[in-house]
Amino acid sequence: MEKWFNVGKIVNTQGIKGEVRVISKTDFPEKRYKPGNILFLFMPKTNSPIELTVKSHRTHKNFELLTFEGYTNINEVEKFKEGILKVPESQLEELNEDEFYYHEIIGCLVATTHGEELGKVTEILSPGANDVWVIRGKGGKDILIPYIHDVVKKVDVKEKVILIEPMEGLLS
Structure with missing residues (x-):
């Protein structure tokens, strides 16, 4: 289809x-x-x-x-x-490395590089210089992750998994 x-x-x-x-x-x-x-x-x-x-x-x-x-x-x-x-x-066009279509990111499981699962990406906000990925965390609380290289370490759209290295205060 x-x-x-x-x-x-x-x-x-x-x-x-x-x-x-x-x-x-x-x-x-x-x-x-x-x-x-x-x-x-x-x-x-x-x-x-x-x-x-x-x-x-x-x-x-x-x-x-x-x-x-x-x-x-x-x-x-x-x-x-x-x-x-x-x-x-x-x-759809082929995108450059580290560029993704929204439909490739939404639904991905997000985990820290230490193995802690945070939740799935539910939407993408584009407020300014970089996108912000909204993750529905445990207990229904939203976690906002900036799409910047200091935070997002690996994106595997085929496996639907994203690994992040949270900055201090990001998950609190």
Whole structure:
């Protein structure tokens, strides 16, 4: 079964020539929205996606503005509002060493380098210079782990295990 990954949400139309406003959810907008690239539109309450080929892309304020081949006016794209643009797993890019997709990290078991199991990663926050991994600890208490080399020592996404060396005060 194919896995799908969100790249953006169509929130409105722009003008009358078939352009849509997208709130982007991808780290690679220049690749995902490049003319000729294929995206799949999933509408609420439907299971089968609409295949769309990007015709044009530009950025305006906080939005990515896209047009799709075969859709030339507002009436044809009005129905796309609230739809989620996705790509299949086969379109995911190879990442550099020490870079991971969120879906690879969420669900991983986190343990200290001394063997103490802390819990599983439940979400990833991106507040600033580095990501923060939220681990659901024993007793339901959340532990926040900064994704920095001083703390995160080993990430094995195949085995779904992360080893950390907690800084002083991190686990208290």
